[in-house]
Every structure is written in structure tokens, then in C-alpha cells.
Amino acid sequence: MVDCFPDSTCPCCGNTDVTVHDTPFYRHQVHEIPKPTIDITEYRLYSGQCQHCNELLRAKKPDHVSQGIMGPNLLSYIAVLAGQYHLSIRKTRSLLKEQFGTTFSIGAISEAQTKVASMLTPLHQAIRDSIQTAPLVHVDETSHPRNDEEGLRWCWLVASENLVYEKILFSRSMHSAKTVLGEHYSGFVVSDQCPSYNWINPEKHQLCWSHVTRNLQQIADYSGGGYTAYVGRRLTLIANMIFRIRHRLERKEITHGQYLRRMQRLQKSLDDWLEKGSTLIVQRYKGRCEKLQQHRQSLWLFLNDTSIPLTNNEAERRIRGCVIQRKISYGTTSDAGDKFRGRIHSLVETCKKRGLSTYAVLSEIVQAVTARQPYPNVFNL
Known part of the structure; x- marks a missing residue:
């Protein structure tokens, strides 16, 4: 800390009797780093010899080294x-x-x-x-x-x-x-749709809705258009509505009762459109809808407990x-x-x-x- 005082002579009248205030009127801080250095400590170990039995004695390094x-x-x-x-x-x-x-x-x-x-x-x-x-x-x-x-x-x-x-x-x-994870893990698991997690109890396994939405969007973007793309657009719309309603609950714009009623309507709509998706001609997208039907229970665990998130974004951020x-x-x-x-x-x-x-x-x-x-x-x- 460096204290800077005004000149002892007043520039206005030339008086040398200047009273300095106890507290500074302004503080200016300059941040600087010291020059990086590395400390090198050399430990010199000597040896000696007993004058009686000629035993050779050697020094040892300190334990903390x-x-x-x-x-x-x-x-x-x-x-x-x-x-x-x-x-x-x-x-x-x-x-x-x-x-x-x-x-x-x-x-x-x-x-x-x-x-x-x-x-x-x-x-x-x-x-x-x-x-x-x-x-x-x-x-x-x-x-x-x-x-x-x-x-x-x-x-x-x-x-x-x-x-x-x-x-x-x-x-x-x-x-x-x-x-x-531990073969006998009993808590809730939030994951993507990787088959490696299929051994987890469906009552404890929440699928990530971000991954689900991304997969549904691929159906909506089907280059062939037609009925396949139409089903994909409806499914994507439902998935986006699920996020919107969840966010409204988190912002306390709707009550928990309203949240559940709206989610239940979306749940029924999703089931209906997945059923239609399971009849698609494009085998890839047909299989995707059938897989979601198979893991239906793992899609909706968040309705039973608001502490369960909709997405697996936490793991995505940490693995980045x-x-x-x-x-x-x-x-x-x-x-x-x-x-x-x-x-x-x-x-x-x-x-x-x-x-x-x-x-x-x-x-x-x-x-x-x-x-x-x-x-x-x-x-x-």
C-alpha cells in the first residue's frame, strides 16, 4: 500500500499550512503478478565410516522430501x-x-x-x-x-x-x-437411450427428453416428407410442449395440479402418435417409435417427483x-x-x-x- 499526499504548498494562494484529511478521497489499485520463479533445493547426503568396526554409514533424505x-x-x-x-x-x-x-x-x-x-x-x-x-x-x-x-x-x-x-x-x-453405477444401485438414474442402461429398473430410470426430442426431430425432418414427416412433426410438437409446461411450473406460472393435468393430456397424445408411428413404412423411424413405446414408463418418472429433471444435461456438461x-x-x-x-x-x-x-x-x-x-x-x- 502506497499513500500519496498533496503538495505542502497550496497552488492557489501559496499558503504552506495544508491540513491533510485522515481518509483518502480516492483509491486506485494496480494488479500485477510477480516474476515467476522456481525454487530448487539440493539435498547433499554424506557418508561416514565407523572408526571401530569400519561400518559405512550413509545419510538419508528427510521423510517429507x-x-x-x-x-x-x-x-x-x-x-x-x-x-x-x-x-x-x-x-x-x-x-x-x-x-x-x-x-x-x-x-x-x-x-x-x-x-x-x-x-x-x-x-x-x-x-x-x-x-x-x-x-x-x-x-x-x-x-x-x-x-x-x-x-x-x-x-x-x-x-x-x-x-x-x-x-x-x-x-x-x-x-x-x-x-x-454399481450393479445394485437403487436410486434414480437419468440417462440417454443407450442400450447399456436397459438393465436398470424402469421405475428408477428416467430417459433424457432432450435426446428423445432430437430423435423425434429427425423423423420430422425426413427427406421423403409425407405421412412419416407429419407424424414426426406431431411428436416433436408434443415433446416441445412438455418442456414448455415444465418450465412454466418452475417459474411458478401454473400450479402443480394444472401441471399434472396438462402433462397427462400430453402423455395420452404422445401414446396415440407413437402408436401411429409404429406403423410407418420407414423401418428406422418405425423402430424408434416402437422403442419409445417399449420404454414408456421411463419417459414419465419426472411426473411422480419434481426433483427428477427432464434432461441429462448435467452429465453432458460434466463430461465436456x-x-x-x-x-x-x-x-x-x-x-x-x-x-x-x-x-x-x-x-x-x-x-x-x-x-x-x-x-x-x-x-x-x-x-x-x-x-x-x-x-x-x-x-x-
Whole structure:
């Protein structure tokens, strides 16, 4: 803080008797960052020899010292650059060199990410166990390439009210869905229409109406027009009305009774038009209508509980970071890379949900593990 005082001589009359007020009339703040520096501490270990038995004695590093060449803060910084800001290993290397003037090899940065992934193992498992007991979750999945493989792997995401769990698995199968959700999960699940979730009890499985509307719009946009496009337009209109009425309820423009009555009328209309859609000549769209009829119960769970959302947008938003990193940094090359991405994204998205600093939370974990202290319960799980 710098105090600036007026001249002791009045420019108007030349009087030198000027009384300075106790409080400033204006405050001007200038934000600046200090020059980035990196601290390098060298530990010199000496040896000695017993004068009686000639036993060779060697010094040991202090217990709190990191085993590698990177300290806890640098490890956390590298992990956050990748997980939250989607920098590739080479871009991270370039940034560190420009900021601090220190060059690390590609292998050293990759090893740093592997170390952080290992340190996040207890937290990742705790998030999984806690999220599998949540009353309602959103689930989604997206492709994840391995740069040295032709086939795809899949990044799975499960999001509850205040937790996010990500894990990269080999397939998009039902078995993978059971792995991330828990085979005996008893809460409500909001998902898209992927067949991997068909094992979930229909009384607990809400389908995303955004995906349903998008599929119905494709029927309405059928290039052949005619009766097929007409049925699609009617179905799309009903789906849009469902959103409109739900939004009116949320804005308290209608009562809950009015909401239910209008939804029940739309429910009947949708059933009628899906029945007509099941007679379409175009097999693709006919099958789409039949599938919605088959999963009819999963379309309307939100009527029984207003806490159940209409869409799976929460999972779509949370998995976006994985998609961005896939596009910028491409895929991974090892199982260690898969573990790092799943665990760091779980941490990043959970911190976003809770309004916490990812770097601060990760630094607390890495420092505790490095110093061999008790593992911190950063999310009170």
C-alpha cells in the first residue's frame, strides 16, 4: 500500500499550512503478478565410516522430501494444467520452460501425472462409493481413443448432486455401466437411450427428453416428407410442449395440479402418435417409435417427483472437459494415462460443483502423501 499526499504548498494562494484529511478521497489499485520463479533445493547426503568396526554409514533424505525431482506444488500444477486447462504434455513442457526457465523431459512430465494419479486413488474410490449411494445420478459416456490402438475405449461419467466420478473402460457395454453405477444401485438414474442402461429398473430410470426430442426431430425432418414427416412433426410438437409446461411450473406460472393435468393430456397424445408411428413404412423411424413405446414408463418418472429433471444435461456438461481434452490432446498411450484422466477429471468436476479450487485441493492431497501424513478428507466423504 502506497499513500500519496498533496503538495505542502497550496497552488492557489501559496499558503504552506495544508491540513491533510485522515481518509483518502480516492483509491486506485494496480494488479500485477510477480516474476515467476522456481525454487530448487539440493539435498547433499554424506557418508561416514565407523572408526571401530569400519561400518559405512550413509545419510538419508528427510521423510517429507519428494522422492522425485518435482515437489508437491509443481506436481499439482502440472496435473491441473492437463486436467482443468486441457494442455498436452508438450504444451505443458513449453509453458514450464517459458514461465520458469526450467526444462523437463516429456517422460518426466508424464511420470508426474502418473504419480498424481496414484495419489488420487483413495479419493477416486471414495467418490465412487459415495456416488453409488446417492438418491439420483446422471450418467453419460463418450469415446476415448488410444493413440496406439485401432479400437476405441470409453470414458464413463456418473454425476450426483455434489460429486462426479469418471472412469475409462474398454467398452460401452452393459457390464461397463454396471461397473461405474454399481450393479445394485437403487436410486434414480437419468440417462440417454443407450442400450447399456436397459438393465436398470424402469421405475428408477428416467430417459433424457432432450435426446428423445432430437430423435423425434429427425423423423420430422425426413427427406421423403409425407405421412412419416407429419407424424414426426406431431411428436416433436408434443415433446416441445412438455418442456414448455415444465418450465412454466418452475417459474411458478401454473400450479402443480394444472401441471399434472396438462402433462397427462400430453402423455395420452404422445401414446396415440407413437402408436401411429409404429406403423410407418420407414423401418428406422418405425423402430424408434416402437422403442419409445417399449420404454414408456421411463419417459414419465419426472411426473411422480419434481426433483427428477427432464434432461441429462448435467452429465453432458460434466463430461465436456473430457471431450475438449480429447480434441486438443488426442488420446492416451497407456493405462497410466487413462487412470490419470479419469481421476483428475473426477477431481476437477467435483471441485467445480462445490465451488472449490482444484489446485488448492490437489495440493493438499499431494503434500500430505509426500510428507507421509494422513490422507486428507477433502470432500468430507
